[in-house]
Amino acid sequence: MDLLGATGGGSVRIAGRGLPREELLGWASAVAAEIRGADAVAVHATASLETVAAVVGGLLAGVPVVPLPPDSGPAERAHILNDSGAGLLLAARDATARAEGEPPLIPVDALPHDGNTNTGPDAGATALILYTSGTTGAPKGVLISRGAIAAGLDALADAWAWTPDDVLVHGLPLFHVHGLVLGVLGALRVGSPLVHTGRPKPDSYAAAAQNDGGSLFFGVPTVWSRTAAEPSAARALRGARLLVSGSAPLPVPVFERLARLTGHRPVERYGMTETLITISARADGDRRPGYVGTPLTGVETRLAAEDGGPAPADGETPGELHVRAPLLFKGYLNRPDATAESFAADGWFRTGDIATIGPDGWHRIVGRASTDLIKSGGYRIGAGEIENALLAHPGVREAAVVGTPHDDLGEQVTAYVVADGVAEGQLIDFVAERLSAHKRPRVVHLVGSLPRNAMGKVVKTRLGDITP
Structure with missing residues (x-):
């Protein structure tokens, strides 16, 4: 074909x-x-x-x-x-x-x-x-x-x-x-009609569900967060078959609100430009908040520890995610050195993302090794877990967590939060009550907005430029 x-x-x-x-x-x-x-x-x-x-x-x-x-x-x-x-x-x-x-x-x-x-x-x-x-x-x-x-x-x-x-x-x-x-190419290959709403607005998605028989909906977490904040638009999606979220982690509170309002537990998936989509929950299987599922057909994954050896698939130990699959990219244009550096010696692609893999094969993405793995006081801390804890507070609308330099700890957990009616200390205590003490933010910056790219991903390298 x-x-x-x-x-x-x-x-x-x-x-x-x-x-x-x-x-x-x-x-x-x-x-x-x-x-x-x-x-x-x-x-x-x-x-x-x-x-x-x-x-x-x-x-x-x-x-x-x-x-x-x-x-x-x-x-x-x-x-x-x-x-x-x-x-x-x-x-x-x-x-x-x-x-x-x-x-x-x-x-x-x-x-x-x-x-x-x-x-x-x-x-x-x-x-x-x-x-x-x-x-x-x-x-x-x-x-x-x-x-x-x-x-x-x-x-x-x-x-x-x-x-x-x-x-x-x-x-x-x-x-x-x-x-x-x-x-676009997916719809053409499968042969299914495509309704592109121009912009991913909750009311446009609701209209497509009601007027066009929309059954399969794609969105990034920002889209689903805004949809969950508009109950009437979310409820209009009850007749859909599948809601799919990707391009960034879907916050657990958004997953849970969507499930309540739409009757659908969203499907999350993971991929990169270099790998296309490699891991996903399935339509006929479980969907777990905070997890991106299991490898697709033809995809192999593994975790590499900091010393280059294998990290255990115990659901707790993080490692760099490596991928081997027929859907990998051919290389970087005119960049043979960068291409070579992106692959391990045995040919597996090094994603640069930190993940855990459970005994049942379910993957959880901790974040990028460069920005989302925080090494503080001898602990390796995933930023995503702390972001989800912050987002569970009713006053928090957005949250991004990074590691910043600290004389004693090496790095400290630092949070940038868009919130209403809550103080920095309250948020620190809120996280400490839910996670291990070493995972609580040492510093919380209350800001008006977070820098995002066209796909709705927070650009963490620009967080330091924000004036609280």
């Missing part, structure tokens, strides 16, 4: 504009005819039908597609365009202004919708070049093959019992794995 799945069935609607599958493929085929032979093409990845036609056109032409975040600043945009070697820029005519030196623009909305559908190249060919967030250094281009995408989507369809009878609903950006690979 081709990456895009069988012909027929399904439709795509984005922000109120829709096309049947066959017309979309005809439009994408016209795009493919314009770009065939290019080394790579960039797509101004707005939430629009033009973006979908452009990306699918690249797949049909066998040309690597570089999704360009529409809100990227001039420096980031220039870096992605130059680093990727994109020879053309695909966008609607009025969607973006080209800066000096940028590739020629192909106006996607000016192309016909009746091109001849073509099949793409072999499974090993690069389908997408997705740029990482670049928290350290410039963003790196991640090479994702057609075969990796197909393997990943098929594994998810199996885990989530995703079929053409589903109606997928989400409003996520179309330049990341979550919104683009899962949320």
